Amino acid sequence: MAAVEQDTAVRTGGVTRVFIYGILLIFMLFYLMPLFVMISNSLKPLGEITGGNMMALPSTWTLEPWRQAWSAAQIGVEPTGLKPYFMNSILMVVPAVVISTILGALNGYVLTKWSFRGDKIIFGLLLFSCFIPFQIVLIPMATVLGKLGLAGSIPGLILVHVVYGIGFSTLYFRNYYSSFPTELVRAAMIDGAGFFRIFWRIMLPVSGPIIVVTVIWQFTNIWNDFLFGASFGGQSQPMTVALNNLVQSSTGVKEYNVHFAGAILAALPTLFVYIVAGRFFVRGLMAGSVKG
Amino acid sequence: MGFLDIKNVTKSYGNVEVLHRVDISVEEGEFLVLVGPSGCGKSTLLNMIAGLEGITSGDISIKGRVVNGVHPSKRNIAMVFQSYALYPNMTVGQNMTFGLEMHGVPKAERDAALRDVGKLLQIENLLDRKPGQLSGGQRQRVAMGRALVRNPDVFLFDEPLSNLDAKLRVDMRTEIKKLHEKLKTTIVYVTHDQIEAMTLSTRIAVMYQGYVQQLGTPKEIYDTPANVYVATFMGSPAMNVMPARVAMKDGVPHAQIKDAKGVDQALKFSQPNLAAWEGRDILLGIRPESITDSDGADRNSRNIVPLRNLVGITEPAGADTFVAMSLGGKDIIARMRADANVVSGQDFDFAINMEKAVAFDPKTEERIKP
Numbered sequence: 001m002a003a004v005e006q007d008t009a010v011r012t013g014g015v016t017r018v019f020i021y022g023i024l025l026i027f028m029l030f031y032l033m034p035l036f037v038m039i040s041n042s043l044k045p046l047g048e049i050t051g052g053n054m055m056a057l058p059s060t061w062t063l064e065p066w067r068q069a070w071s072a073a074q075i076g077v078e079p080t081g082l083k084p085y086f087m088n089s090i091l092m093v094v095p096a097v098v099i100s101t102i103l104g105a106l107n108g109y110v111l112t113k114w115s116f117r118g119d120k121i122i123f124g125l126l127l128f129s130c131f132i133p134f135q136i137v138l139i140p141m142a143t144v145l146g147k148l149g150l151a152g153s154i155p156g157l158i159l160v161h162v163v164y165g166i167g168f169s170t171l172y173f174r175n176y177y178s179s180f181p182t183e184l185v186r187a188a189m190i191d192g193a194g195f196f197r198i199f200w201r202i203m204l205p206v207s208g209p210i211i212v213v214t215v216i217w218q219f220t221n222i223w224n225d226f227l228f229g230a231s232f233g234g235q236s237q238p239m240t241v242a243l244n245n246l247v248q249s250s251t252g253v254k255e256y257n258v259h260f261a262g263a264i265l266a267a268l269p270t271l272f273v274y275i276v277a278g279r280f281f282v283r284g285l286m287a288g289s290v291k292g
Numbered sequence: 293m294g295f296l297d298i299k300n301v302t303k304s305y306g307n308v309e310v311l312h313r314v315d316i317s318v319e320e321g322e323f324l325v326l327v328g329p330s331g332c333g334k335s336t337l338l339n340m341i342a343g344l345e346g347i348t349s350g351d352i353s354i355k356g357r358v359v360n361g362v363h364p365s366k367r368n369i370a371m372v373f374q375s376y377a378l379y380p381n382m383t384v385g386q387n388m389t390f391g392l393e394m395h396g397v398p399k400a401e402r403d404a405a406l407r408d409v410g411k412l413l414q415i416e417n418l419l420d421r422k423p424g425q426l427s428g429g430q431r432q433r434v435a436m437g438r439a440l441v442r443n444p445d446v447f448l449f450d451e452p453l454s455n456l457d458a459k460l461r462v463d464m465r466t467e468i469k470k471l472h473e474k475l476k477t478t479i480v481y482v483t484h485d486q487i488e489a490m491t492l493s494t495r496i497a498v499m500y501q502g503y504v505q506q507l508g509t510p511k512e513i514y515d516t517p518a519n520v521y522v523a524t525f526m527g528s529p530a531m532n533v534m535p536a537r538v539a540m541k542d543g544v545p546h547a548q549i550k551d552a553k554g555v556d557q558a559l560k561f562s563q564p565n566l567a568a569w570e571g572r573d574i575l576l577g578i579r580p581e582s583i584t585d586s587d588g589a590d591r592n593s594r595n596i597v598p599l600r601n602l603v604g605i606t607e608p609a610g611a612d613t614f615v616a617m618s619l620g621g622k623d624i625i626a627r628m629r630a631d632a633n634v635v636s637g638q639d640f641d642f643a644i645n646m647e648k649a650v651a652f653d654p655k656t657e658e659r660i661k662p
Binding site: 183197 | 379
């Protein structure tokens, strides 16, 4: 980032500044409150919570709830903890995000730079998929997965999420590439680069910002999905389903501290993606290609 | 049979024909400029030569080989785009050798070609920079370098100077001209700037509404425009075109025309065949620089006609002074020496070089040929 400049429309004096920062601070505390409750309670023995001190910091600090949630808690029938489900989620999310992003980029490239008869209609239909509620496709999807022999497996879940993700990723890349100068593609054509070479050498290197957007969007959606995971997960259910099984179990004592730790574990990867990818979010990678 | 032949080429989008039967033959080493206002089809024609747009009918051939339907990269052409179209993620050097790389030229040869062109265009010190770090003029050079490295049969330029500021544009224009004289390459160059067309070209094709209005050397286009459109498009300020009537005096055709006070004046033509138009209306075309004070008149001309007329406004422009007056009911611009003693609102003795005057048929707007 360049040097910080004052770029506001209205000049503000000292008093207004204090007021603005005060409000911002209040809202920040408001938003951070749930996170504080989750973290502090996940570090307490269960007794402290049931004793009524939910808002207080732990008096005895312990990592035991985290260990429990990760590797020992009762999920369904087995006392496996969330670990195997976490791995299921990773094995599902990474290929699904990669495949749907690549396909979206290719679609966007074709729809903007290799336009053909009916391309608008195809794009419209692809967009349509963004608006179909998940519940509608459950039964047809189950049939398809069954026919393909992918029911109850991670590849099956990957397929479901890729199919659902293409609509959005295509939308993102198409809109990004439509402002990409077509003259660059023409120049590359005259230079002798073919379809994939232009994509790989000219388009992809300047697609950083939109790749980041798509990855964040897809990762968050797929990681957080519960319905498809519960419906088609079978023996390889993702993290969200396991968390539900952990928190909603109706037998035994409710171990709130373990639940809090499990919930944070389930949210960590998306948080990680935001923090890592967000840094590349705002860079202007197009500078200098055409007249500036 | 030329080096680059455009034969009977048309282009249609659906039912709309945007280029009508274009016929141009370009010799090796020629600098052809396609000039016209926006939407006249000049860029479409260039893209068709490049292979970026299909040909609806007709043939385009380069070096005797018909290239209709041949992929752009296989036509041995190079193109310089209006926006330069430099690849933003590559360095200048990579930009310039990308085409060679795609054509499978070995690294050593690519580097040698890059060195030569870099030296020629004086951009050797920029080769490791990214396009984003270059100024407009430098980007322009790199874009030309990228074309030159390929050593193509035909260079295509699509309004390459229109993104530069006025001063740089003049410099680059000179540079392109020098480059052409040095390398003797065949160039097709699209512009809407008639000065670029005049200064650079060996031949000009003036295009309008999908037709080639006139194809000729800059001098032919300027002195003997084929029709009123070409006459008024080329030249700045534009050629004065005014209605007049042909009358015979002493057996010589004259243009009869009303001056600012409504009095008929007769301007002697140098074109005897206009006698056939006696008593009929024509459009008279006179370039601003053909209307001067008597001292500034062309000494080589054999037909300087004096005319006393009321001066409208004067516009001193440094090198010249532009003088407006009314003739034939139209506002006419004359181009005087800077120190000509012309006063607004007074009568002045103009001198009109009628040898350079042209006459147009008012119906067809075509020039009446001598």
